[in-house]
Amino acid sequence: xxxxxxxxxxxxxxxxxxxxxxxxxxxxxxxxxxxxxxxxxxxxxxxxxxxxxxxxxxxxxxxxxxxxxxxxxxxxxxxxxxxxxxxxxxxxxxxxxxxxxxxxxxxxxxxxxxxxxxxxxxxxxxxxxxxxxxxxxxxxxxxxxxxxxxxxxxxxxxxxxxxxxxxxxxxxxxxxxxxxxxxxxxxxxxxxxxxxxxxxxxxxxxxxxxxxxxxxxxxxxxxxxxxxxxxxxxxxxxxxxxxxxxxxxxxxxxxxxxxxxxxxxxxxxxxxxxxxxxxxxxxxxxxxxxxxxxxxxxxxxxxxxxxxxxxxxxxxxxxxxxxxxxxxxxxxxxxx
Amino acid sequence: xxxxxxxxxxxxxxxxxxxxxxxxxxxxxxxxxxxxxxxxxxxxxxxxxxxxxxxxxxxxxxxxxxxxxxxxxxxxxxxxxxxxxxxxxxxxxxxxxxxxxxxxxxxxxxxxxxxxxxxxxxxxxxxxxxxxxxxxxxxxxxxxxxxxxxxxxxxxxxxxxxxxxxxxxxxxxxxxxxxxxxxxxxxxxxxxxxxxxxxxxxxxxxxxxxxxxxxxxxxxxxxxxxxxxxxxxxxxxxxxxxxxxxxxxxxxxxxxxxxxxxxxxxxxxxxxxxxxxxxxxxxxxxxxxxxxxxxxxxxxxxxxxxxxxxxxxxxxxxxx
Numbered sequence: 001x002x003x004x005x006x007x008x009x010x011x012x013x014x015x016x017x018x019x020x021x022x023x024x025x026x027x028x029x030x031x032x033x034x035x036x037x038x039x040x041x042x043x044x045x046x047x048x049x050x051x052x053x054x055x056x057x058x059x060x061x062x063x064x065x066x067x068x069x070x071x072x073x074x075x076x077x078x079x080x081x082x083x084x085x086x087x088x089x090x091x092x093x094x095x096x097x098x099x100x101x102x103x104x105x106x107x108x109x110x111x112x113x114x115x116x117x118x119x120x121x122x123x124x125x126x127x128x129x130x131x132x133x134x135x136x137x138x139x140x141x142x143x144x145x146x147x148x149x150x151x152x153x154x155x156x157x158x159x160x161x162x163x164x165x166x167x168x169x170x171x172x173x174x175x176x177x178x179x180x181x182x183x184x185x186x187x188x189x190x191x192x193x194x195x196x197x198x199x200x201x202x203x204x205x206x207x208x209x210x211x212x213x214x215x216x217x218x219x220x221x222x223x224x225x226x227x228x229x230x231x232x233x234x235x236x237x238x239x240x241x242x243x244x245x246x247x248x249x250x251x252x253x254x255x256x257x258x259x260x261x262x263x264x265x266x267x268x269x270x271x272x273x274x275x276x277x278x279x280x281x282x283x284x285x286x287x288x289x290x291x292x293x294x295x296x297x298x299x300x301x302x303x304x305x306x307x308x309x310x311x312x313x314x315x316x317x318x319x320x321x322x323x324x325x326x327x328x329x330x331x332x333x334x335x336x
Numbered sequence: 337x338x339x340x341x342x343x344x345x346x347x348x349x350x351x352x353x354x355x356x357x358x359x360x361x362x363x364x365x366x367x368x369x370x371x372x373x374x375x376x377x378x379x380x381x382x383x384x385x386x387x388x389x390x391x392x393x394x395x396x397x398x399x400x401x402x403x404x405x406x407x408x409x410x411x412x413x414x415x416x417x418x419x420x421x422x423x424x425x426x427x428x429x430x431x432x433x434x435x436x437x438x439x440x441x442x443x444x445x446x447x448x449x450x451x452x453x454x455x456x457x458x459x460x461x462x463x464x465x466x467x468x469x470x471x472x473x474x475x476x477x478x479x480x481x482x483x484x485x486x487x488x489x490x491x492x493x494x495x496x497x498x499x500x501x502x503x504x505x506x507x508x509x510x511x512x513x514x515x516x517x518x519x520x521x522x523x524x525x526x527x528x529x530x531x532x533x534x535x536x537x538x539x540x541x542x543x544x545x546x547x548x549x550x551x552x553x554x555x556x557x558x559x560x561x562x563x564x565x566x567x568x569x570x571x572x573x574x575x576x577x578x579x580x581x582x583x584x585x586x587x588x589x590x591x592x593x594x595x596x597x598x599x600x601x602x603x604x605x606x607x608x609x610x611x612x613x614x615x616x617x618x619x620x621x622x623x624x625x626x627x628x629x630x631x632x633x634x635x636x637x638x639x640x641x642x643x644x645x646x647x648x649x650x651x652x653x654x655x656x
Contacts, residue, residue, distance in 0.1 A: 036547070044546040051539050146382020147654060150588045160567075236534045237567055238588065242378065243535065287543035293496070293529040 021259050024310060025274045025281075032285040039288060046167055052280035053169035054079075054235070056273065057228040058251035059258075060180040061221035063272045065125070066255060067184070068217045069197040069264035070118060073129040074110065075225045076247035077136035080240065082106040083229030084140050087239035090155045099155060100230065107226020108219050110136050115218035119211045133248075140241040149239030159235030169231045176224060181269035189216060198265030254279055257304060279304070367426065367621045369400045369614075370419040374430045374455075375407035378532070380558075380584060380606060381430060384455060387610025388428070395618055409436040416440040419449075426450045426617050434458040434502055450620045454613050456502040457629075465620065465628040467613045471506035471583075474602045475557070477636040478581040479514035481600055482553065485579055486515075486522060490552035493526040493544050495537050495561040504532075507557045507583055515555075525551065530561045537564030545569065554580040559589035559601050566597055585637050585645055587654035593642045600638045603645060607652065608632040 032039045058075050065072050086103030090096065110132055117128035161168040184190040192213045195203040204210050228247075233239050258275030260267030282303055286296045371388050374381045385402050392400040403419075405412035412432050419427045420443060427444050429451060431437040438458055444451040445463040457466035486492075494511070497504025516522060526544040530536040537556065544551060545568060556562035562582035569575035582589050585603030592598035609632050619625040637645050649655040 038546045041546060044543075047542045047546065051542060141376050141382065145386050146376050147386075148586075148588065150591065150654075151656070232535065236538060236564065238534065238563075240534065241382075283539070284543055287526070287528070287540055288547045290526065290547075293527075294499075296528075 020310060021257070021271050021274045021278075025278055028278055028281050032281050035285055036288040039285060042165070044284070044288075046165065046170065048277075048280045048284050049170040049173065050167040050235075051284070052254075052276045053167075053173040054228045054232045055247055055250040055279075056173050056254060056276035057176050057224050057231070058247055059254035059272050059276055060176050060269060061224035062248075062251045062255045063180065063258070063260050063267050063269065064183065064193065064217050065221055066260045066262060067197045067265060067267045068193040068213060069200060070214060070217060071125040071129060071252075072111070072114065072218070072221055072225075073126065073248050074114060074132035074136055075221070075228075075251060076244035077133045077140065078107055078110040078222070078225045079229035079232060079244040079247060080242070081110065081136045081140040081143075081229070082226040083231075083233035083243065084144060084149065084239045084241060086226075086230040087149050087152050087155060087233050088143075091149065091152065094153075096154065096157065100158070103230035104223050104226040107224070107229060108222035111218040111222025111225065112215070114222075115215035118218070119214045137241075144239070144241045146241060148241070150237075152234070152237060152239065155230075156234045156237050159231050159233070160237070169235065172227060172231060176227070177269050177273050180272075183220070184267075184269060189213065193217060194265050196264075250279070253304065257308060367398050367618075368424050369398060369426045369428060369617055370415075370422070370424040371400050371402045371428045372412060372415045372419065372430065373402060373404055374412070374432045376404040378407065380604070381455075383606035384430065384610055387607045388613060390607075391610045391614040395614065398614070398618060398621075405432055407432055409433050412437060413440045416444060420444055420447045424449060426452070426621055428452045428454060428613055428617065430455050431458055433500065450617075452613055452616060452620075452628075455609060463627060465616055467609065467616055467628070467630055467632075469604045469609065469632050469634050471503040472510040474583045474604060474634040475507035475510035476514045477602045477634060478583065478600055479511050481636060481638070482515050482555070482579065482581055483518060485599065486519065486553050488521050490522045491525045491548060491550050492516075492522050492553045492555055493541065493551055493565065494524055494528075495540065495554070495556040495565060496527065496529045497557045497561075498531050499529060504557055511555055511557075522553070530564070532558050532560055534560045534564035534567070537561035538568055541565040541568040545572075545575075549574075551575065551578060554578060556580070556582045558582055559584040559586040562598060562601070563588050563592060566592060570597070587649040590637060590642050590645045590649060591655065593637060593639055594646060596639065600636055602634045602636050604634060605632060605648070607648070 038044055058079065061075065062072060082103045085106045086099045089102045090099035114129050114132050117123040118125050157168065159169055163171060192203065192208045195206070195208055196210050196213050200210060232243055254276035255267065255272050257278055258271035258273065260272060282300055286299065291299065369392065371385065373385045376382050376385060388400060389402065392398045403415045405415055409432055413436065416427065416429060416437065417440065427449055429437060429441055431453065434456060438461065441451055441453060441458060441461055441464055445461065452465045452467055454467045456471065457468040496508055525548045526540065528540045530540055541564065554562060554565045556565060559582035562580050566580055569578055579599045581599055582601040583604060585601050585605065589598060589601045593601065612630060612632055616625065616628045616630065646655060
């Protein structure tokens with residue numbers, strides 16, 4: 001093999017490993033476009049983006065936490081509680097900014113509890129957030145006595161309004177994507193998060209305040225969850241105490257498909273966004289083509305498994321070829 | 337000495353009176369009921385649990401403990417076992433999955449504790465009482481109206497409840513027999529399970545609206561899903577005349593019917609169901625009845641009679 005050819009192959013491997021998830025996304029997009037003529041319509045693309053906005057915002061929170069070696073199983077329940085509070089205060093005061101702030105505050109409050117349990121009581125994130133999952137859902141049901149809140153008026157703007165032709169939830173989703181990307185790649189906090197998730201002891205030894213990073217990650221996640229809650233309630237035009245059941249798994253799915261590693265220290269905002277769109281495209285095309293409900297679940301599971309296998313294989317090949325060092329910060333762990 | 341004996345005598349009399357009073361209080365029975373709810377996160381189940389609590393408050397000789405099975409068969413079965421062990425006077429079970437609870441309900445009967453199965457009923461358990469609404473009829477009243485209202489060669493979308501749920505399956509079967517079998521001209525352009533959820537129904541409807549230029553009718557197995565689908569076509573002139581049918585008669589559905597956005601629903605009144613459950617429970621506990629099987633009505637709600645149902649929800653505080 002000539003050095004020229006070898007160099008070209010190496011470059012190809014780097015591109016393939018770094019952008020494999022985007023490659024999967026593009027292939028899926030093209031296949032969907034071929035399968036149904038309505039897929040490419042601007043309205044349908046706007047719909048897909050709006051449909052995935054809530055779980056994608058949750059997924060960005062999960063991405064931050066997983067990179068830092070943590071996890072949030074409570075986001076579906078906290079979303080319901082924060083969204084309900086937001087709706088309730090809007091009905092009381094008629095103020096959208098207040099309702100918005102309340103949603104974010106309650107999301108952060110529950111996640112402060114998550115952070116305290118993890119940081120100060122050394123509870124494993126899985127257990128701590130499982131406890132908060134039950135508490136937040138129970139509180140939402142207690143507060144409403146299990147009843148839905150209707151007639152929420154102008155509150156629907158958050159979830160159903162649009163600026164120009166872009167739905168408001170999509171604008172929030174993009175905003176959160178940019179914030180996540182910025183936090184991860186342009187702040188000390190983001191770099192510390194990778195370090196803590198990669199090796200907590202080493203991070204502590206290098207002078208990083210691990211506790212501050214963990215609590216900070218949960219608080220940011222809380223703000224994202226609160227936002228997702230008020231977006232969901234306004235999208236469905238009601239305050240639903242039973243909303244968001246199982247959303248934590250949809251959010252985790254998007255993050256994991258997007259290349260975030262459960263072992264911590266690895267993940268990107270772009271990858272998570274791609275992961276969310278892969279799931280969104282899949283759901284959409286199966287509905288457009290009228291695939292049976294039961295079959296949809298089988299296909300979804302199989303395609304998610306294929307996407308993850310492809311991504312892992314691409315990364316393994318890169319790692320074997322010793323090309324990991326050229327990766328950006330979010331993937332340095334594979335080369336370590 | 338005399339005063340000492342008088343004092344003792346007085347104290348004995350007071351003690352005897354106190355014993356008699358205690359005994360007479362003990363004779364005024366206070367019956368303990370366990371209500372094992374399917375899932376408080378299910379809005380209808382929560383509505384029913386609230387109704388049960390309110391109804392029990394009307395009977396001075398009844399008290400109730402409500403247990404939330406969180407839509408989990410194992411938890412529900414454990415609650416039933418615990419209720420037997422705790423010697424409740426009567427147990428009301430709202431099954432999560434009838435067949436999964438059947439052996440446990442049979443154990444309640446074997447333990448000699450009266451049991452009522454409600455929403456949905458589990459058939460064929462000797463000695464158990466049942467109070468329910470008829471899911472077939474709930475859908476059928478809508479389907480019969482749809483037979484008259486749905487135009488020829490219409491396109492329909494169908495939103496189903498969870499597979500295996502008795503009410504979801506029976507309502508679906510009812511729509512098939514009472515409407516789709518009789519109207520072969522109507523084409524189903526989309527049919528999905530939305531698990532009773534509004535947000536899931538919205539997602540499906542958003543996709544169906546893209547895939548189909550013409551949707552004439554929404555058939556939903558509950559109001560939540562119907563309202564979700566309507567949320568998508570709200571304000572879209574292409575779907576201004578869309579017909580939509582649900583089941584439950586929720587506060588949201590009656591408001592949509594009042595606004596002319598939804599066509600019809602049938603009432604599954606949780607308050608009626610709660611009132612009937614507690615009245616049957618009281619009759620059984622006081623020996624007036626031994627075993628009862630009864631259904632609540634499922635009246636059709638349309639624009640013509642919606643006002644009276646809005647009043648019901650107003651009284652219950654669900655509509656302000």
